Amino acid sequence: MTDRTYRVTDIVGTSQQSVDAAIKNGIKRASQTLRNLDWFEITEVRGHLVDGEIDHYQVGMKVGFRLEDAD
Amino acid sequence: MTDRTYRVTDIVGTSQQSVDAAIKNGIKRASQTLRNLDWFEITEVRGHLVDGEIDHYQVGMKVGFRLEDAD
Amino acid sequence: MTDRTYRVTDIVGTSQQSVDAAIKNGIKRASQTLRNLDWFEITEVRGHLVDGEIDHYQVGMKVGFRLEDAD
Amino acid sequence: MTDRTYRVTDIVGTSQQSVDAAIKNGIKRASQTLRNLDWFEITEVRGHLVDGEIDHYQVGMKVGFRLEDAD
Amino acid sequence: MTDRTYRVTDIVGTSQQSVDAAIKNGIKRASQTLRNLDWFEITEVRGHLVDGEIDHYQVGMKVGFRLEDAD
Amino acid sequence: MTDRTYRVTDIVGTSQQSVDAAIKNGIKRASQTLRNLDWFEITEVRGHLVDGEIDHYQVGMKVGFRLEDAD
Amino acid sequence: MTDRTYRVTDIVGTSQQSVDAAIKNGIKRASQTLRNLDWFEITEVRGHLVDGEIDHYQVGMKVGFRLEDAD
Amino acid sequence: MTDRTYRVTDIVGTSQQSVDAAIKNGIKRASQTLRNLDWFEITEVRGHLVDGEIDHYQVGMKVGFRLEDAD
Amino acid sequence: MTDRTYRVTDIVGTSQQSVDAAIKNGIKRASQTLRNLDWFEITEVRGHLVDGEIDHYQVGMKVGFRLEDAD
Amino acid sequence: MTDRTYRVTDIVGTSQQSVDAAIKNGIKRASQTLRNLDWFEITEVRGHLVDGEIDHYQVGMKVGFRLEDAD
Amino acid sequence: MTDRTYRVTDIVGTSQQSVDAAIKNGIKRASQTLRNLDWFEITEVRGHLVDGEIDHYQVGMKVGFRLEDAD
Amino acid sequence: MTDRTYRVTDIVGTSQQSVDAAIKNGIKRASQTLRNLDWFEITEVRGHLVDGEIDHYQVGMKVGFRLEDAD
Numbered sequence: 001m002t003d004r005t006y007r008v009t010d011i012v013g014t015s016q017q018s019v020d021a022a023i024k025n026g027i028k029r030a031s032q033t034l035r036n037l038d039w040f041e042i043t044e045v046r047g048h049l050v051d052g053e054i055d056h057y058q059v060g061m062k063v064g065f066r067l068e069d070a071d
Numbered sequence: 072m073t074d075r076t077y078r079v080t081d082i083v084g085t086s087q088q089s090v091d092a093a094i095k096n097g098i099k100r101a102s103q104t105l106r107n108l109d110w111f112e113i114t115e116v117r118g119h120l121v122d123g124e125i126d127h128y129q130v131g132m133k134v135g136f137r138l139e140d141a142d
Numbered sequence: 143m144t145d146r147t148y149r150v151t152d153i154v155g156t157s158q159q160s161v162d163a164a165i166k167n168g169i170k171r172a173s174q175t176l177r178n179l180d181w182f183e184i185t186e187v188r189g190h191l192v193d194g195e196i197d198h199y200q201v202g203m204k205v206g207f208r209l210e211d212a213d
Numbered sequence: 214m215t216d217r218t219y220r221v222t223d224i225v226g227t228s229q230q231s232v233d234a235a236i237k238n239g240i241k242r243a244s245q246t247l248r249n250l251d252w253f254e255i256t257e258v259r260g261h262l263v264d265g266e267i268d269h270y271q272v273g274m275k276v277g278f279r280l281e282d283a284d
Numbered sequence: 285m286t287d288r289t290y291r292v293t294d295i296v297g298t299s300q301q302s303v304d305a306a307i308k309n310g311i312k313r314a315s316q317t318l319r320n321l322d323w324f325e326i327t328e329v330r331g332h333l334v335d336g337e338i339d340h341y342q343v344g345m346k347v348g349f350r351l352e353d354a355d
Numbered sequence: 356m357t358d359r360t361y362r363v364t365d366i367v368g369t370s371q372q373s374v375d376a377a378i379k380n381g382i383k384r385a386s387q388t389l390r391n392l393d394w395f396e397i398t399e400v401r402g403h404l405v406d407g408e409i410d411h412y413q414v415g416m417k418v419g420f421r422l423e424d425a426d
Numbered sequence: 427m428t429d430r431t432y433r434v435t436d437i438v439g440t441s442q443q444s445v446d447a448a449i450k451n452g453i454k455r456a457s458q459t460l461r462n463l464d465w466f467e468i469t470e471v472r473g474h475l476v477d478g479e480i481d482h483y484q485v486g487m488k489v490g491f492r493l494e495d496a497d
Numbered sequence: 498m499t500d501r502t503y504r505v506t507d508i509v510g511t512s513q514q515s516v517d518a519a520i521k522n523g524i525k526r527a528s529q530t531l532r533n534l535d536w537f538e539i540t541e542v543r544g545h546l547v548d549g550e551i552d553h554y555q556v557g558m559k560v561g562f563r564l565e566d567a568d
Numbered sequence: 569m570t571d572r573t574y575r576v577t578d579i580v581g582t583s584q585q586s587v588d589a590a591i592k593n594g595i596k597r598a599s600q601t602l603r604n605l606d607w608f609e610i611t612e613v614r615g616h617l618v619d620g621e622i623d624h625y626q627v628g629m630k631v632g633f634r635l636e637d638a639d
Numbered sequence: 640m641t642d643r644t645y646r647v648t649d650i651v652g653t654s655q656q657s658v659d660a661a662i663k664n665g666i667k668r669a670s671q672t673l674r675n676l677d678w679f680e681i682t683e684v685r686g687h688l689v690d691g692e693i694d695h696y697q698v699g700m701k702v703g704f705r706l707e708d709a710d
Numbered sequence: 711m712t713d714r715t716y717r718v719t720d721i722v723g724t725s726q727q728s729v730d731a732a733i734k735n736g737i738k739r740a741s742q743t744l745r746n747l748d749w750f751e752i753t754e755v756r757g758h759l760v761d762g763e764i765d766h767y768q769v770g771m772k773v774g775f776r777l778e779d780a781d
Numbered sequence: 782m783t784d785r786t787y788r789v790t791d792i793v794g795t796s797q798q799s800v801d802a803a804i805k806n807g808i809k810r811a812s813q814t815l816r817n818l819d820w821f822e823i824t825e826v827r828g829h830l831v832d833g834e835i836d837h838y839q840v841g842m843k844v845g846f847r848l849e850d851a852d
Contacts, residue, residue, distance in 0.1 A: 251688055
């Protein structure tokens with residue numbers, strides 16, 4: 001097994017439902033364009049308020065994925 | 072449009088149910104005395120334990136609101 | 143009442159369901175071997191990804207418990 | 214001279230012109246409702262982008278002011 | 285028991301005697317205008333020097349207090 | 356409205372004139388290759404010195420932009 | 427001399443008198459069950475307030491001790 | 498000379514040999530797909546343990562590279 | 569597969585040779601008394617100087633290990 | 640080329656005009672007594688307020704300079 | 711009044727008595743070789759333990775002093 | 782034994798070989814002009830890249846040394 005290298009990208013997932021849904025939405029979108037996703041780490045949880053209520057959640061995440069070998 | 076100024080206040084919302092409920096409880100209470108709430112940001116998640124179980128969650132939040140013009 | 147001393151231990155709870163379940167799993171396991179649990183504080187939320195989906199959540203926590211008097 | 218106590222409040226000043234103008238706008242607004250302002254400290258500098266250009270700057274600041282004696 | 289919400293305010297207590305006295309002075313002043321004080325946490329300890337000696341201590345603190353129900 | 360996902364990229368803008376110009380130069384270059392830029396946040400301000408004078412400013416920034424839907 | 431290894435444990439000492447007494451109480455309790463204590467480092471100073479006065483101080487500390495050789 | 502802009506990407510290099518080898522492996526892989534690499538900064542050093550021994554090192558790095566002019 | 573819980577302990581490994589040797593010494597000692605070691609993370613690198621030269625390195629590490637099921 | 644060593648010193652530049660002027664004033668003063676200045680990094684931006692207006696800006700900076708060979 | 715520049719130096723004061731005495735010892739020693747001392751800020755509080763008791767306190771401090779004009 | 786005071790200075794050691802060599806180079810240079818060196822602590826590890834390879838390592842360190850008594 002060769003020594004792997006990973007790249008880490010920062011994304012912000014959002015949801016009108018919950019923190020958990022915002023995490024899942026962000027990961028789902030990331031998996032549409034990145035292969036070999038390996039881990040995520042939450043870096044911040046924020047939200048937008050409208051009329052005194054939570055309009056949507058914003059969850060910042062680092063997402064790590066394995067780089068394939070360049071030929 | 073004039074240049075707005077916001078104030079940020081720190082609150083701790085609590086709940087016996089979940090982290091999400093503690094967030095909502097805190098925002099709900101803040102909206103009873105502050106107008107023009109605009110965003111929140113979670114700063115810490117703690118909880119109190121009784122008899123080896125979670126008695127209640129404590130979620131620290133910064134809550135930003137727009138200041139109205141002083142005349 | 144004498145002056146109490148507490149110890150703080152670091153654990154990582156995991157769950158395939160949600161962040162909340164990972165918190166509860168970690169606290170439950172800690173309560174099996176530690177007495178007088180008093181509070182917890184979340185220090186990080188990470189997760190492992192498999193095939194572009196969340197395989198399990200990993201929630202780092204500090205857990206404080208009261209030390210009993212040594213005789 | 215008695216021992217003074219200060220309070221620190223968090224504000225966000227904004228400007229469509231520059232970071233410096235956002236600082237000044239925030240301080241100006243704070244001085245309309247708070248007396249005895251004593252110091253400020255910048256905590257974050259952000260901005261909103263529209264069509265690839267800076268629409269306005271947002272400067273987070275802590276502002277300290279001396280509390281007057283309560284009788 | 286309903287779910288309580290707390291507010292956290294930042295103050296700076298000062299004293300010409302010691303760090304401990306600065307903490308006490310700050311809490312004492314805060315208790316004159318805020319009800320239901322519940323906890324404090326020290327965020328910084330600084331001091332002003334005059335002629336090579338400590339003129340006064342400045343202790344930054346977060347002070348948490350329970351919000352009463354709004355009707 | 357669907358739940359949006361954002362990506363955050365780190366850049367360093369430079370300028371021989373001022374901190375503000377370094378911010379603007381970095382945003383301008385980012386807008387040439389990224390669409391839907393939404394916000395920025397300054398992470399560090401450094402500079403290179405030559406002969407005891409500031410040769411150029413280096414401003415680190417996080418830049419967030421909205422991801423378009425992948426089909 | 428062989429290469430030593432140390433372990434670091436987190437404790438919270440408390441006192442109704444002062445910050446210094448809370449440090450000493452915590453160290454004293456730790457020394458009842460741990461041998462070869464070598465250093466400590468304060469990580470946070472908090473306190474509980476009752477009726478507007480400090481009821482007790484809580485001082486978080488890391489305490490390092492040398493591990494004896496395992497045979 | 499025009500004002501350059503740099504981009505900073507996060508990678509994790511790994512090695513079964515040493516921290517230094519993990520740094521070199523990560524830089525080597527990054528240089529296969531990115532041009533004009535200019536600097537790196539280590540952000541974390543972790544490792545995976547198997548049977549009580551270090552299986553491989555994981556070194557997180559920020560890597561900065563100069564953006565070429567977009568036409 | 570059930571949901572695992574991990575514990576994280578802080579150690580300081582030392583060596584008169586190098587940073588890498590201090591890491592290995594610390595892990596080796598930890599593996600003598602802890603089972604199921606899973607990962608480590610370096611938290612600080614310090615050293616003691618004698619006569620202007622490095623006498624020994626001190627590497628702080630978090631070490632995570634899987635807790636076995638309590639019956 | 641031999642391996643260079645740098646020293647980093649902390650200064651606070653001030654100005655009654657602007658943040659940029661405070662940076663320049665600090666660097667200018669440092670260059671009067673230190674040779675081979677190489678870079679600076681801003682660590683904090685504060686200011687003193689008098690009568691509700693900014694009296695002067697205080698900009699904390701790390702300043703790095705190359706040490707000449709000791710013979 | 712011209713724009714002043716300050717320098718900040720890091721010291722560690724020690725005492726076998728208390729945290730407060732360690733602060734005073736450090737400031738006293740600094741004032742023997744530095745003029746125009748203006749402020750200090752505590753950065754860490756540690757201590758050395760011998761036979762389960764505190765042998766001496768070590769208090770890290772930043773000390774700021776005004777630079778005189780260079781001619 | 783009187784209560785000692787220490788000073789802490791920040792340096793950056795460099796090397797074209799390795800992180801360890803950069804540490805040693807920095808300490809060696811510091812020992813040429815400072816007496817009573819007592820400890821060091823690494824604060825950052827960076828490096829300069831040329832043609833996709835590491836040209837030299839830059840290791841930031843705090844170096845503590847005991848101040849001799851001023852008469």
